[in-house]
Amino acid sequence: MPANLTPQYLEAEQRYREAQTLQEKLSALKEMLATIPKHKGTEKLQADIKRRIARLKDELEKKKKQKRGFTLYVEREGAGQVTLVGGPNVGKSQLLTAVTHATPEVADYPFTTRVPQPGMMTYQDVQIQLVDLPPICAEYMESWVPGLIRNADAVLLLFDLSASDPLEQIENVREQLYQRKIKLIAQSPAESQSLSIAHKRTLLVGNKVDLPEAMENLKIVNELYSRTFPFLAISAKTGEGLEMLKEMVFRLLNIVRVYSKPPGHKAEFDRPFILKKGSNLLDFAKAVHKDFAEKLKFARVWGAEKFDGQRINRDYILMDGDVIELHI
Template sequence: MYNFLKMPTNLPPEYYAIEERYKAAQTPEEQVELLEELISTIPKHKGTDHLRADLRRRLSKLKERGAQQKKTGKVVSPYIVDKEGAGQMALIGFANVGKSTLVAELTNAAPEVSPHPFTTWQPTPGMMALENIQVQVIDTPPIDREFVEPEFYVMLRRADLILLMVDLEADALTQMNESIRLLVENRVIPAHLADAHPEPGNRVVPLLVLGNKFDDESADENYHIFCELAGPGTPCLPVSAVTKRNIEEMKRRIFETLDVIRIYAKPFGEDPDLSAPFVLARGSTVEQFALQLHRDFYENLKTARVWGSADFDGQQVSREYVLQDGDVVELKI
């Protein structure tokens, strides 16, 4: 529970009146309503950030619990996001760095964006196009020692890539160091630091630092200073969620980090569908592709022919042949 003694003193009188009713509320519906009222009475400034954050978190928990109990009769964490597409990315960072802006601009999701910190209180996944594949990007509540749910780190352990966003217009280095400290304390180890943290139980996840608000050339110097202080071992990239500066490069880096290849299936005697690749881990073989296509192909495969990485178009290859990004494959059973 929030320690009411630590509350800021500059709250309007109606806040305390509603708070009394909230404490006495008997049903979750009543609590939701009164929490919403309570939040709307809090003036927006730095001194009230944490109070607002705490109340919004409680509100979202109450709502979530209510919705899920109605649907399934049991409580499921909103932090367990079903994976969709070629990879799952968790976008994390301090409050107000621009996480929701990026997710709103680049995916089909529409999380709330606001100039006030602590806006996002639920993980919100959206799908982003990377060339001709789709990847999942999860907008998340701000990383914060006090206000983060334990499930936040469970979500990060499951991710294929963590995008750690920092604000180049603020103290980006402190934001990065503090965020990474929290990850490591919670046994989520950025891949570039894996050698220093070999303890059992640690989960190593690739991480890319995004320096956001790199809107135009005037931000270049901020980024250079950040890079110099961050050191050469830190994978980072400056971007702007608003002007889209460097966003294509970001997508290229994400694709590279995912370490996947796109394979196009050519039905026997037909043209391949080049708009719908199968996505496999780099290093996958014909046999692994067959398994993804259909079990029948895996079990009864007679011949496989490859266009692309083979020595010549339509070359017959073995089950163990290692495929490359962009290959067209025809399997026959």
């Protein structure tokens, strides 16, 4: 029986291959086990994943007892996890405070952030986890920072638009991460790219656009990077650009929201299912219930580009905002 592995499983498997720490590997394996289709054709693969999870747990326990090394891990929440990276004093903590309910320490001196600070940002009907990290610079970087970036879904690279060196800020962060086998990119990587390097979809965010010095730098950065990365200018202090930031972060995650409509009932708009772009009807059926994919007779869709209640095939590619009625 073919395995019919889902996009979510394949993405977790890719994250496992790229993982550099035991905790990252364990997190990816758990996600692989949670997203693998449960049928006879995957029984051996499920057993192998469980064995690897057990071995990693033993290794982690031994390391704890030996008190060797130091690492930090942020449990994933919401529709996706996005890390905030940048040099000292670019306003990462201020941005986290402005768009979430988190309360990190915010100060005008560098290296205020010493540990990861997560917060949940609301975009329409979904929650996205932002994680503020300590500064990245050539002089010093916390050893556990690359692991958190590697394990995240995407990156916001913040820089100070009012500073005299915004281009240097951007390139310093890119270079420091690349030295640690993390490449910041605009689009999802091609399959042929090296598995030893973690490719992270990135949004460039120029902060402090409210300051007079920022306007000239804004033109320069836009001219040099607009074809390389998506770019947005904001002010975490005044709130300028923050609503657009939320929308761009959602797009950066490459996900779609799909709503269930039980036959004979209204659509459940209060609880969207979050799936990767490119997922099909069978992926949605599995997300609703592990047995629905095999039992599915047919389905209907309501969406912007479809006739209301149009009947769809099992390989129908889901669109953001689709309402799906499954008939079992």
